[in-house]
Every structure is written in structure tokens, then in C-alpha cells.
Amino acid sequence: xxxxxxxxxxxxxxxxxxxxxxxxxxxxxxxxxxxxxxxxxxxxxxxxxxxxxxxxxxxxxxxxxxxxxxxxxxxxxxxxxxxxxxxxxxxxxxxxxxxxxxxxxxxxxxxxxxxxxxxxxxxxxxxxxxxxxxxxxxxxxxxxxxxxxxxxxxxxxxxxxxxxxxxxxxxxxxxxxxxxxxxxxxxxxxxxxxxxxxxxxxxxxxxxxxxxxxxxxxxxxxxxxxxxxxxxxxxxxxxxxxxxxxxxxxxxxxxxxxxxxxxxxxxxxxxxxxxxxxxxxxxxxxxxxxxxxxxxxxxxxxxxxxxxxxxxxxxxxxxxxxxxxxxxxxxxxxxxxxxxxxxxxxxxxxxxxxxxxxxxxxxxxxxxxxxxxxxxxxxxxxxxxxxxxxxxxxxxxxxxxxxxxxxxxxxxxxxxxxxxxxxxxxxxxxxxxxxxxxxxxxxxxxxxxxxxxxxxxxxxxxxxxxxxxxxxxxxxxxxxxxxxxxxxxxxxxxxxxxxxxxxxxxxxxxxxxxxxxxxxxxxxxxxxxxxxxxxxxxxxxxxxxxxxxxxxxxxxxxxxxxxxxxxxxxxxxxxxxxxxxxxxxxxxxxxxxxxxxxxxxxxxxxxxxxxxxxxxxxxxxxxxxxxxxxxxxxxxxxxxxxxxxxxxxxxxxxxxxxxxxxxxxxxxxxxxxxxxxxxxxxxxxxxxxxxxxxxxxxxxxxxxxxxxxxxxxxxxxxxxxxxxxxxxxxxxxxxxxxxxxxxxxxxxxxxxxxxxxxxxxxxxxxxxxxxxxxxxxxxxxxxxxxxxxxxxxxxxxxxxxxxxxxxxxxxxxxxxxxxxxxxxxxxxxxxxxxxxxxxxxxxxxxxxxxxxxxxxxxxxxxxxxxxxxxxxxxxxxxxxx
Ligand SMILES: [Zn+2]
Numbered sequence: 066x067x068x069x070x071x072x073x074x075x076x077x078x079x080x081x082x083x084x085x086x087x088x089x090x091x092x093x094x095x096x097x098x099x100x101x102x103x104x105x106x107x108x109x110x111x112x113x114x115x116x117x118x119x120x121x122x123x124x125x126x127x128x129x130x131x132x133x134x135x136x137x138x139x140x141x142x143x144x145x146x147x148x149x150x151x152x153x154x155x156x157x158x159x160x161x162x163x164x165x166x167x168x169x170x171x172x173x174x175x176x177x178x179x180x181x182x183x184x185x186x187x188x189x190x191x192x193x194x195x196x197x198x199x200x201x202x203x204x205x206x207x208x209x210x211x212x213x214x215x216x217x218x219x220x221x222x223x224x225x226x227x228x229x230x231x232x233x234x235x236x237x238x239x240x241x242x243x244x245x246x247x248x249x250x251x252x253x254x255x256x257x258x259x260x261x262x263x264x265x266x267x268x269x270x271x272x273x274x275x276x277x278x279x280x281x282x283x284x285x286x287x288x289x290x291x292x293x294x295x296x297x298x299x300x301x302x303x304x305x306x307x308x309x310x311x312x313x314x315x316x317x318x319x320x321x322x323x324x325x326x327x328x329x330x331x332x333x334x335x336x337x338x339x340x341x342x343x344x345x346x347x348x349x350x351x352x353x354x355x356x357x358x359x360x361x362x363x364x365x366x367x368x369x370x371x372x373x374x375x376x377x378x379x380x381x382x383x384x385x386x387x388x389x390x391x392x393x394x395x396x397x398x399x400x401x402x403x404x405x406x407x408x409x410x411x412x413x414x415x416x417x418x419x420x421x422x423x424x425x426x427x428x429x430x431x432x433x434x435x436x437x438x439x440x441x442x443x444x445x446x447x448x449x450x451x452x453x454x455x456x457x458x459x460x461x462x463x464x465x466x467x468x469x470x471x472x473x474x475x476x477x478x479x480x481x482x483x484x485x486x487x488x489x490x491x492x493x494x495x496x497x498x499x500x501x502x503x504x505x506x507x508x509x510x511x512x513x514x515x516x517x518x519x520x521x522x523x524x525x526x527x528x529x530x531x532x533x534x535x536x537x538x539x540x541x542x543x544x545x546x547x548x549x550x551x552x553x554x555x556x557x558x559x560x561x562x563x564x565x566x567x568x569x570x571x572x573x574x575x576x577x578x579x580x581x582x583x584x585x586x587x588x589x590x591x592x593x594x595x596x597x598x599x600x601x602x603x604x605x606x607x608x609x610x611x612x613x614x615x616x617x618x619x620x621x622x623x624x625x626x627x628x629x630x631x632x633x634x635x636x637x638x639x640x641x642x643x644x645x646x647x648x649x650x651x652x653x654x655x656x657x658x659x660x661x662x663x664x665x666x667x668x669x670x671x672x673x674x675x676x677x678x679x680x681x682x683x684x685x686x687x688x689x690x691x692x693x694x695x696x697x698x699x700x701x702x703x704x705x706x707x708x709x710x711x712x713x714x715x716x717x718x719x720x721x722x723x724x725x726x727x728x729x730x731x732x733x734x735x736x737x738x739x740x741x742x743x744x745x746x747x748x749x750x751x752x753x754x755x756x757x758x759x760x761x762x763x764x765x766x767x768x769x770x771x772x773x774x775x776x777x778x779x780x781x782x783x784x785x786x787x788x789x790x791x792x793x794x795x796x797x798x799x800x801x802x803x804x805x806x807x808x809x810x811x812x813x814x815x816x817x818x819x820x821x822x823x824x825x826x827x828x829x830x831x832x833x834x835x836x837x838x839x840x841x842x843x844x845x846x847x848x849x850x851x852x853x854x855x856x857x858x859x860x861x862x863x864x865x866x867x868x869x870x871x872x873x874x875x876x877x878x879x880x881x882x883x884x885x886x887x888x889x890x891x892x893x894x895x896x897x898x899x900x901x902x903x904x905x906x907x908x909x910x911x912x913x914x915x916x917x918x919x920x921x922x923x924x925x926x927x928x929x930x931x932x933x934x935x936x937x938x939x940x941x942x943x944x945x946x
Contacts, residue, residue: 374515394484403532443524589911627661662689670689732851745834750762759783764776864903
């Protein structure tokens with residue numbers, strides 16, 4: 066028996082183009098192999114790759130996609146446990162750091178975390194759109210000119226591209242008609258192939274079948290040919306992994322990989338070949354790893370949402386952007402596991418979400434036999450649904466039983482229940498064919514759900530609420546049975562307000578919350594009070610126009626602050642991961658530099674020049690502060706660090722640079738910046754009763770006649786909330802220290818006297834308590850302002866970080882030493898003119914908001930009138946039309 070030569074195998078593997086010639090690989094596979102993660106990549110990449118494919122048109126492509134289920138369109142089923150929470154639930158934490166996707170739903174844009182990315186996105190989109198229209202024009206001209214000189218095939222190809230782009234450009238780039246790639250992208254199901262053969266047997270032509278079923282002609286042809294030749298409708302199975310490696314080898318390979326997930330394919334091949342003393346090609350290694358479910362993918366700082374799924378989520382959110390009442394008619398559902406965790410004196414109830422699908426995630430510290438309780442629950446916006454225990458593992462028939470016996474009665478109990486749609490996530494069990502059929506039979510409409518998006522499900526927060534309440538429940542549950550009883554009891558006690566609040570906080574625009582709007586107005590009023598004392602920067606070179614000052618006026622200079630972290634593994638290095646899994650990088654390699662910086666339009670970065678350094682030897686050279694965050698490094702950046710920076714660096718440098726000027730320091734609304742001095746009036750630090758661990762607070766005044774009040778009693782102990790309220794005539798019998806609504810952070814303007822802590826926190830002296838950093842700044846004779854929440858477009862330093870990160874991406878090798886060199890250079894690479902331009906953009910936003918232009922319109926105007934610091938009146942009139 067002869068073996069085919071290596072070369073022949075190679076030829077077989079090589080792809081061919083439509084003319085039978087060897088085709089170049091479509092994507093250059095880098096060291097990390099192909100990312101087979103998602104079918105959605107294909108769509109995204111289509112524009113770039115279009116000229117490598119021949120386009121085939123079919124008018125019902127979009128229907129096909131729907132049929133296949135939009136979220137399972139890739140080769141890999143998407144929504145596994147790993148997708149959501151990583152191997153040990155670590156992504157729940159990671160998810161906390163990522164921007165809430167709701168920013169895309171919100172009519173006003175926001176997000177502190179991913180601002181830079183969002184900006185990039187928007188700019189790219191604009192760019193792409195421009196390119197698109199340009200391309201269409203060019204193609205159109207070319208087609209006209211060349212129609213007589215091109216071959217028919219060439220012409221058709223070009224024409225197809227033109228048509229594709231043209232349709233894509235309709236409807237703002239969301240063209241309804243989609244092109245599919247030829248069948249290489251998708252295999253038919255057995256049923257679909259059966260349909261083809263069925264029609265063919267009835268005497269339909271291939272062309273005819275194509276028209277009826279909407280498959281590409283080549284697919285039809287192949288299916289029929291295969292049937293003719295083999296009598297089978299099953300696709301010939303794709304060639305699997307060549308059996309070059311034994312099973313033992315494979316296990317060893319996986320072990321090698323797990324030792325260091327960041328090694329490159331070459332490293333791994335080398336290590337592996339050496340250890341076995343056989344020669345294995347990197348292709349074999351790659352193929353083997355793929356068949357074991359490992360794919361190389363770019364390591365990400367924020368692993369939670371893959372790029373493709375981010376786009377997907379974005380689209381999902383955009384489609385629901387204008388939803389309002391619609392959110393009231395969704396039934397949210399999910400499973401969760403609760404456990405009792407025993408710890409000497411304490412019993413903890415402890416929830417690990419979604420480990421149901423992964424045995425590896427059971428925590429070994431949990432005593433055997435304590436597997437906890439798996440529950441399933443659902444709710445609508447103003448009505449709690451049932452919660453039941455699920456025993457054993459969940460499979461399709463168990464899930465269907467839940468739907469039939471638990472969900473359906475609840476559904477039927479809802480008024481106008483036909484208006485409701487049902488949400489469950491994309492866990493394979495939820496999407497089983499039998500489950501789909503059940504839903505169809507019972508007219509339950511599914512809510513399409515984006516992958517990797519537990520954060521969009523308000524029930525996630527409901528689990529948290531439930532967990533908190535069960536933990537506080539006394540007596541503590543001692544066993545699983547008791548736990549289940551308490552779970553049910555606490556679940557049924559959950560107030561409708563909490564449910565409404567959960568849905569609203571997930572899906573409604575937090576900018577529209579009255580307190581946020583009010584604060585924004587206050588902020589704008591305040592900052593525009595100062596504007597007349599500030600210099601302006603205008604024109605091509607952003608030249609300074611000094612303010613017109615009265616004899617006693619001082620110039621005010623806005624100094625904006627923020628912190629940003631640069632990571633040593635922000636780079637392109639990859640990690641090996643199971644499909645759908647994006648592990649965090651190993652901690653040891655995850656070194657980073659945090660920068661805390663101050664900028665002003667007047668001078669860019671706050672720093673002294675050579676001469677000033679010589680003349681002021683006691684003043685630091687620059688205001689910037691660095692920190693290497695980490696438990697084993699320099700700890701974490703706290704409010705004390707910031708206060709120290711302001712005190713010892715920022716203020717002295719500012720006063721050296723601009724004697725006789727007043728600084729207006731602007732901070733983000735983060736908790737660090739709002740930290741209070743230890744004797745500050747802070748309701749959350751107080752106890753109801755006197756003494757104990759509560760801090761001694763400073764003296765204060767209250768009431769219309771500014772009555773003095775000491776916060777300490779005759780014994781020198783802190784008075785506690787009750788005594789303070791009694792003295793103010795605000796105490797009422799039966800007041801609790803806290804109420805449940807306050808504990809669950811339910812915001813409600815109308816609630817004023819629910820509990821003692823809430824009452825004291827609404828007192829003017831407590832409300833007016835200034836943060837520690839603000840107190841330091843005021844003591845030095847300067848001013849302080851905090852940006853409104855969710856409005857990072859107003860802090861121009863965000864754009865500065867964006868520019869510095871871009872520079873870092875392009876110039877840093879992301880080794881630790883490389884990062885140390887690059888970060889300062891990256892920051893210095895942004896010049897003062899650019900900083901002034903960033904500031905101009907922020908001023909433009911403020912001006913628009915002040916004039917009542919908000920949301921998308923403001924975004925549009927801020928982009929369109931790039932050279933304006935203020936929006937001219939005639940433009941405003943036009944916008945408001
Ligand atoms: Zn309360």
C-alpha cells in the first residue's frame with residue numbers, strides 16, 4: 066500500500082480558486098492560528114475580503130439567517146458557561162470593568178471606561194461610510210467606462226460588488242439585502258439536502274430548485290451530484306485530524322499548552338517535538354489544538370466581550386434604542402445556583418452563576434454533598450414570577466418541564482399576556498429544538514438575545530438582591546432544605562419597585578434620571594459663571610484670546626484631571642483558549658502603569674520649563690504622578706494619593722506657572738475623588754446609637770437660624786444618628802437605621818423619611834459636605850468642580866488618553882521595560898495645540914448642552930462644527946428645526 070507523498074497531502078489541503086488554480090490563503094494565519102470564534106466575523110470582514118470571493122445573490126438570505134438562529138450562526142455554539150463567566154466565574158468580575166452596553170441604547174452617549182474605543186468606533190464608522198460612498202462612485206464610473214472592454218465574468222464580478230456596496234449604503238449602511246458567500250461558508254442541514262433531492266426527484270431542474278429553496282446553484286449541484294454518485298444525502302464527513310498524534314500525544318500537547326497559555330505556536334511546536342523527539346509540523350500542532358477546542362486569540366485586557374459580539378450587541382441595542390414601554394412586556398428568566406458555605410462561626414450563602422454547565426467550576430472547598438440549590442426563576446417588570454428548585458442537571462426535557470409547569474401558569478396569570486415576550490439566554494439547553502417547538506406550540510415569543518450578555522439581563526441583579534437578603538436572613542439556613550425555603554420566602558418578598566428599578570437601571574437612560582439632569586444643569590451654570598474669566602483658544606493654531614478682566618478680577622484657568630492605566634499586555638500577544646473562552650492573562654505578566662495627570666489649555670501638561678526648574682528648586686518638575694498598581698507592587702491608587710498629588714505637586718506648580726491666577730480643578734465623579742476626610746459629615750459612617758466604631762465628626766450647624774451642633778456627646782463619644790436627629794427635631798418613633806429600599810439603592814425622589822440614615826443624609830450640612838480633595842483645594846484659595854456622571858465627553862483628558870494609548874499601541878513592544886519607556890513618551894507625544902483642540906471639543910459639547918441640544922443631535926453638531934468652540938446661533942436655529 067502506498068502512502069500519498071507529503072507534497073500530495075499539501076496540495077490536497079491547499080485551497081483552489083474558481084479556476085482551479087491554487088488560491089492564496091484568505092487570511093494570513095498568524096502565530097496564533099485562526100480565530101474560529103464566530104460567524105459574525107465573516108460579515109464584518111466581508112467588505113475587506115469581497116474581491117476574493119465571487120458574490121452570489123439570493124433574495125431570501127436574510128430569512129435563512131433567521132432560521133438558523135442569529136446567535137448560533139457561527140461554527141461554535143456561543144453561549145456556554147465559558148462565554149459568560151470564564152473558567153471559574155472570573156469574568157463576572159471582569160465584566161464589571163467593561164462599559165455597560167446600555168450606553169448604546171441610551172439616547173445620550175456615555176461611558177467612562179470604553180470611551181476611547183467608542184470614539185474610535187464612531188470615527189471608523191464615519192470613515193467607512195465615506196469610503197463606501199466613494200467606492201460606489203468609483204465603481205460606477207469604472208463600470209460605465211469599461212463595460213465594453215471587460216470580459217463578461219469580470220464585468221459581472223465588478224457589478225456584483227457595486228450592487229452589494231450600493232445596497233449596503235442604503236438605509237445608512239444597514240442595507241436590508243445581504244450577500245452570502247458561496248457555500249464554502251455554510252453547510253446545509255440534512256433536511257435541507259433532503260428537500261433538494263426531493264425536488265430533483267420530482268423533475269425540477271437544478272436552477273429551478275435553487276430558485277425555490279434559495280440556495281446557491283453550486284450547492285444544489287453538489288448535493289445532487291453526491292446523491293447520484295453515492296446515493297447518500299449526508300455530506301461526506303470533513304476530514305478530521307490526521308492521526309499523526311496518538312491520544313497520549315494529544316493529552317501531552319494539551320498539558321504543554323496549559324502550562325503556559327501565552328506561548329506561541331512555534332514555541333509549542335518546538336517544545337513538543339523536542340520532548341517526543343519526533344518532528345511535528347506547526348500545522349499539525351495547530352490542527353490538533355483546534356480539534357481539541359483550543360484557538361489562539363488575541364489576549365485582551367477586557368475579555369468579556371469579543372469584538373464580533375460587541376458589534377452584535379451594539380446592533381441589538383441600536384435596534385432597541387427607542388424602546389420604552391416595550392421593556393414592560395418582557396419576562397426575564399434565568400437559572401442560578403446558591404450554596405451554603407460554612408466558615409466556622411458564619412454561614413454564607415454564596416452564589417456562583419451559571420456553573421451549571423461546567424463541572425470543573427464546582428469549588429473544591431465546598432464540602433461534598435453540599436452542591437447547593439439550583440433554582441430557576443422569572444419576573445416581569447412589575448411582577449415577581451415563580452422561583453423553583455431544579456434538581457439534577459438541566460437538559461432540554463427538564464427545561465421544558467419548567468416552562469410547562471412553572472412558567473406557563475405565571476404567563477397565563479399576566480394580564481394581556483399575549484403582549485409579553487420571553488427572555489432566556491442562549492444556553493444550548495434553552496435553544497434545543499424541542500424547546501423551540503414547545504414555545505411555538507404555546508405561542509411563546511422568544512426575545513432574541515445577544516451572546517455573552519448577562520449584563521443585559523436584569524435578573525442577574527435580582528440574583529444579587531436575593532443573595533444579599535438570604536445572607537441577612539436569620540436564622541441562617543443550616544442545610545439545603547432550609548436554604549430553599551428561605552430563598553423562596555425572600556424571593557416572594559421582593560418589592561415590585563425593585564423589579565421596576567432593575568429593569569430601568571439596565572435599560573433606561575441614566576442621563577435622564579432627574580438627579581443627573583439637575584446636576585448637569587448645575588455644573589454647566591457653574592462652569593459658565595467662570596468662563597468670562599477664562600482665556601479662549603481659537604483659530605487654526607488655537608491661539609490664546611485672553612479674557613477681559615476688571616481691576617479686581619483674577620484669571621481663572623480650568624485644570625482637568627483624570628487617571629488612566631496602561632497595561633503591559635495591551636499588545637498583540639495572544640493566549641490559547643478554548644473556543645468561547647477568553648482567559649485573563651496570567652497575573653504575573655500583567656504589569657501596568659497608572660498615570661494621574663492634570664491638563665490645562667493654557668500650558669497643556671502642568672510642568673515647569675528648564676528655567677523655572679532652576680528658579681524653583683523646591684517645586685516638583687511636573688504634576689504627573691505614576692503608580693504601579695498591584696498588591697505586590699505599589700498598592701492601589703486611593704484618594705490619599707490624589708490629595709497628596711494635588712497638595713505637593715499640582716497646586717505648587719500651578720502657582721509657579723500662573724501666579725495671580727485661580728485654578729478651577731475639574732474632577733470626574735469617581736468615588737476616589739469624592740472621598741471624605743475622616744471627620745466629614747457622612748451619614749453612611751454613622752451608627753444609630755452613640756459610641757462604637759463610628760468616627761467623631763466635626764461640629765456643624767443646622768436649621769434656619771444656623772444653630773450649632775456638636776456631633777459628640779458629653780462623654781466624648783460620637784452621638785449617633787438618633788441623638789443628632791432628636792436634637793434637630795427630626796426623630797420619629799419606630800425609625801429604623803436603614804430600610805430595604807435604601808439598602809437596595811433604589812432611587813426615588815419622593816422618598817424622604819423611610820429610615821434614619823436617609824433622613825440625616827438629606828440634611829443640608831450632610832448634603833453639602835465637600836470631599837477631601839475639594840477641601841484641600843478650597844483651603845489653597847482655588848476652586849473645584851466635578852464633572853456630571855456619564856458625561857466623559859466633557860472631560861477632554863479622555864481624548865488625551867486615547868491619543869496616548871494609540872501611540873503606545875503603535876510604538877510599544879509591551880514588555881515591561883518597553884512600557885516604562887513608552888508611556889511617558891506617549892504622553893509627551895500629544896502637543897499643546899492638540900490638547901487645546903481636545904478641549905475645544907469638550908467646550909462645544911458643553912455649549913450645546915447648555916443650549917438644550919442633547920443626545921445624538923449634540924453628537925452630530927459637535928462633530929460637524931469642528932472648528933467652533935461655541936455653536937453659532939444660526940446653526941443652532943437649524944438644528945432645532
Ligand atoms: Zn431608607
